[in-house]
Amino acid sequence: MRSRGLGSFAVGVLVAGAVVWSIVTTDVELSRLLSAGPRIADFLGRMLPPDPTVVDEIIKGGAETLRIAILGSLGAVFLSVPLGILASETMVSPAIYRPIRMLLAFIRAIPLILVAMLMVGAVGLGPLPGIIAVAFHATGMLAKFYAEAIDGVSRAPISALESAGAGPLARLRHAIWPQMAPVVARDTIFRFELNLRESLVLGIVGAGGIGFYIQTYVRSFQYDKAASVTLAVIVMVIAIEALNVALRRRFR
Amino acid sequence: MSVAAQIGDVSFAHPGADLPSLDRVSLTVSQGESVALLGASGAGKTTLLTLLDGRLRDWRGRVSVLGMPLDPDNAPPRARRADTGFVFQEFALVERSTVLRNVLNGRLGRMPSLRAFVGSPSSLDLEAARIALVDCGIADLAERRVDSLSGGQRQRVAIARCLAQEPRLILADEPVSSLDPARAAEILALLTEAARARGATVLFSSHQPDLARRFSDRIVGMKGGRIVFDGGVADLGDAATSDLYRETVTVPGIDLRAVN
Numbered sequence: 203m204r205s206r207g208l209g210s211f212a213v214g215v216l217v218a219g220a221v222v223w224s225i226v227t228t229d230v231e232l233s234r235l236l237s238a239g240p241r242i243a244d245f246l247g248r249m250l251p252p253d254p255t256v257v258d259e260i261i262k263g264g265a266e267t268l269r270i271a272i273l274g275s276l277g278a279v280f281l282s283v284p285l286g287i288l289a290s291e292t293m294v295s296p297a298i299y300r301p302i303r304m305l306l307a308f309i310r311a312i313p314l315i316l317v318a319m320l321m322v323g324a325v326g327l328g329p330l331p332g333i334i335a336v337a338f339h340a341t342g343m344l345a346k347f348y349a350e351a352i353d354g355v356s357r358a359p360i361s362a363l364e365s366a367g368a369g370p371l372a373r374l375r376h377a378i379w380p381q382m383a384p385v386v387a388r389d390t391i392f393r394f395e396l397n398l399r400e401s402l403v404l405g406i407v408g409a410g411g412i413g414f415y416i417q418t419y420v421r422s423f424q425y426d427k428a429a430s431v432t433l434a435v436i437v438m439v440i441a442i443e444a445l446n447v448a449l450r451r452r453f454r
Numbered sequence: 455m456s457v458a459a460q461i462g463d464v465s466f467a468h469p470g471a472d473l474p475s476l477d478r479v480s481l482t483v484s485q486g487e488s489v490a491l492l493g494a495s496g497a498g499k500t501t502l503l504t505l506l507d508g509r510l511r512d513w514r515g516r517v518s519v520l521g522m523p524l525d526p527d528n529a530p531p532r533a534r535r536a537d538t539g540f541v542f543q544e545f546a547l548v549e550r551s552t553v554l555r556n557v558l559n560g561r562l563g564r565m566p567s568l569r570a571f572v573g574s575p576s577s578l579d580l581e582a583a584r585i586a587l588v589d590c591g592i593a594d595l596a597e598r599r600v601d602s603l604s605g606g607q608r609q610r611v612a613i614a615r616c617l618a619q620e621p622r623l624i625l626a627d628e629p630v631s632s633l634d635p636a637r638a639a640e641i642l643a644l645l646t647e648a649a650r651a652r653g654a655t656v657l658f659s660s661h662q663p664d665l666a667r668r669f670s671d672r673i674v675g676m677k678g679g680r681i682v683f684d685g686g687v688a689d690l691g692d693a694a695t696s697d698l699y700r701e702t703v704t705v706p707g708i709d710l711r712a713v714n
Binding site: 356358359361363364365366367368369371376377380381 | 507509532534536538539540544546549559562564567570571573
């Protein structure tokens, strides 16, 4: 009891210390905060009404973002199938799945935008670095999901097929795959939705897509055009989420 | 009469268990016999059946099944495994696949590796599956998904999968314990008659002594990992039966099974 009370006290001091440190060392001026109201109103005023003449740019950029998400997701699926099998307790020994899982956790820890910046440096501007970045980043999550789908299947049918004389690959195909297929479909669609959402900002670092136009219009103070592109992004996100919900119902 | 299975002085304990699941067990089953394994939960029935199916590792003793010795360290080769069929208590079907697909899964041990992986059955495989479906009375359910079936129908599918395998020895681990009494008698009749028609040996475990008497010609009683009764159906009196279940009937509702 005593040591536990001491522990909570230590955590409390740590949190309080972190907050005080942040306030003291960050340049937060009350005057700037108070004068922000009219400036935000002015900013919003300049966004309205949204400029509809950028519809061509929206279609072009939106289509490119969609292409990045589709090809990036495809790449992630190709990488995740072998990595997912190698990260599953059911298929391989701890000596294999432990390091693979660490690798996947490492990949997940790198933000997409960082990967995109590195890839722009490596292969130049355009959608290609975006596609590579999405494929790489999404694999960290998707391979983990695939491994969990393999490990989540019921063992009884696998034993039954083993008893009948089926080899490991036949068991994977006829006992494991039918059980995990709907989970894999749902996870893949979910990851595609995330890929589309996340790739909307790739254009900001020059990795292609609709984000490029938001960046350009904000930098050149064309807030009415930026507003149109932002609206288009919101519509795209809602549309892919609705599509995701509709598709997920089909996989049971 | 030739021997279907022979167990000599076999002992086995599950990792971490205090008591052995099998304690110096010896048993000989002749080809064509229908044997019922009786005993309370935890008596070692499932372990014994799993041993004969070649899926148990690290046991001590001698076991030969259908004339071939089993190796405690390795699974039997694919072709040998197909000769021994297993019917699971909880059916062990692939729920999202069709009835026909599940029954064809019983043929995987008879197919060459590549054909088994691709899952393209030969006309021989399809014929074996068709006969099994008809014998189990579920030919009209062939295209239905298993998750849409009742418990009795599922066990028929599981038996059909076992029959499609064309086994010479059929092991059934409490095949009817999850079914209601009427359904249970139906399924046991189906299993034992199908086996008899094929000249296959049957070894099934049960919790229900009256069902065991009706559908077997020999009773083997187990208790605490040992065989404590072995005789004809007529030899198993009420006293011997209640002796098999003593100690455990005092804790109703608690499942002491060591192996699932």
